[in-house]
Amino acid sequence: MKFLSEILKEKIVELIERVAEKASDPKGGITRLLYSKEWVDTQIELKKIMEEEGLTTYFDEVGNLYGCLEGDKLSEETIMTGSHVDTVVNGGKYDGMYGIIAGIVALGYLKEKYGKGRRNLEVVSFAEEEGSRFPTVFWGSKNFLGCENKEEVEYIEDGNGIVFKDAIHEAGFDFKKSSGNRRRNVKAFLEAHIEQGNILEIEKKEIGIVDSIAGQRRYKVEVVGTANHAGTTPMEYRRDAFYAASKMISSILDKARYYGNPLVATAGFIEVNPNVGNVVPGRAEFTLDIRHTEEEFLKKFTEEMISFMKETANECNVEVQVHMWMNEPPVPMNKEIVDCIEQVCDKKNIEYRVMHSGAGHDSQLIAKEIPTAMIFVPSENGISHNPNEYTDPHYLAKGVEVLIDSIYQLTYK
Known part of the structure; x- marks a missing residue:
């Protein structure tokens, strides 16, 4: 049986x-x-x-x-x-x-x-x-x-x-x-x-x-600098969009690791222009997907994240635009x-x-x-x-x- x-x-x-x-x-x-x-x-x-x-x-x-x-x-x-x-x-x-x-x-x-x-x-x-x-x-x-x-x-x-x-x-x-x-x-x-x-x-x-x-908040982030010659542009004079974007992503993910479960943060897409090996990138676009089970924490973390990205942009002499296209509590x-x-x-x-x-x-x-x-x-x-x-x-x-x-x-x- x-x-x-x-x-x-x-x-x-x-x-x-x-x-x-x-x-x-x-x-x-x-x-x-x-x-x-x-x-x-x-x-x-x-x-x-x-x-x-x-x-x-x-x-x-x-x-x-x-x-x-x-x-x-x-x-x-x-x-x-x-x-x-x-x-x-x-x-x-x-x-x-x-x-x-x-x-x-x-x-x-x-x-x-x-x-x-x-x-x-x-x-x-x-x-x-x-x-x-x-x-x-x-x-x-x-x-x-x-x-x-x-x-x-x-x-x-x-x-x-x-x-x-x-x-x-x-x-x-x-x-x-x-x-x-x-x-x-x-x-x-x-x-x-x-x-x-x-x-x-x-x-x-x-x-x-x-x-x-x-809850989920999803963002499209655009960083704009100046494309320039990789050999003739000194490091201190560069407006490197990719460098700024990478600092933003790395710090946000590190902070998410520090807080731990149930917070998760993902940078799942990145696009660099002109995407050429010997040119300082003038533009970088990436996505962020941030999730947490408490709405207040999600709001606080993402507000701090946006503030940090603006500070980083200022330090790197680039511009940043942050667009939130999903906000599910x-x-x-x-x-x-x-x-x-x-x-x-x-x-x-x-x-x-x-x-x-x-x-x-x-x-x-x-x-x-x-x-x-x-x-x-x-x-x-x-x-x-x-x-x-x-x-x-x-x-x-x-x-x-x-x-x-x-x-x-x-x-x-």
Whole structure:
């Protein structure tokens, strides 16, 4: 006789492989971009899988897919789980998709074992979260929450010049007829997700329980000096943009290392002009990505960072322009749901860690309106957004077990 964990392992792996076939990229990994053929094929396949598990399915206007199990007492209240269906280019099989498959498997199991719950149950496959095709993010959950803006996206283009409004219509969907409305009957949202880091693996934990999602501030920094001859311009007379930029980056990252977790700082892009070996650089442009779980600390650190960059520019006789293009505040998860998941793990003797998420998720938007929490499972070597993305089936199954019992507590009790 097979134990539940063995049954779950086999089922989850089978379903993840089944949907991966719909968006396999010849160049490697999975590419499932919003409203592409691969995206449509995958949503249709997920709809079939939901129906095989006995769920009632429907699409909303923009292509979010829902699988529902009706409650028998509190039919005006819904407990929801799920994640996003889209991927980055040449991504992995698990990011986003694990949360959808975990939700389908959990609801199918609960239906078979317990029948209807007191509340409705739903699993959602959100249309988009990554921003990989069009310059917009969280399109699925924004529409679910009623905070989408048609005017912002209608005429934006992808890398091939395809306009958003044409892509949505080609896929068989449309913009919502009335914006600003959100579902009022959803009382809790749980998102299962791979960690996308290596903390759980290093600490040998089976489950991560997310109690907050870090806030993010992202910057584009432009340093302007004077390009000049590398041999004839004395060091003391140079207006070296690259030198100034490198001092800024090095000091900011050193300071972030000093403060330590949960602060992280990343300079992920740099461009130097004229980028010639025998010319003093006249211009340097770089990015900074700063994250922390406390809004006041994030604000204080970034204000000090900007002040330091201006001082450095003055010392190096260059000019600096700092443009903040993202300012997402930290988002706490719901304490009652976090406590519920902890109790489930304790009861099942599962090794877990309460932790924050440094990456963005649909849950960070949803948590502002609906009680929300996240369940992480380990990512091997911390890899994500990559064809080598992998989570051992043991951990995939553990995540679903925890999701099942957590939903049971919220729905059937």
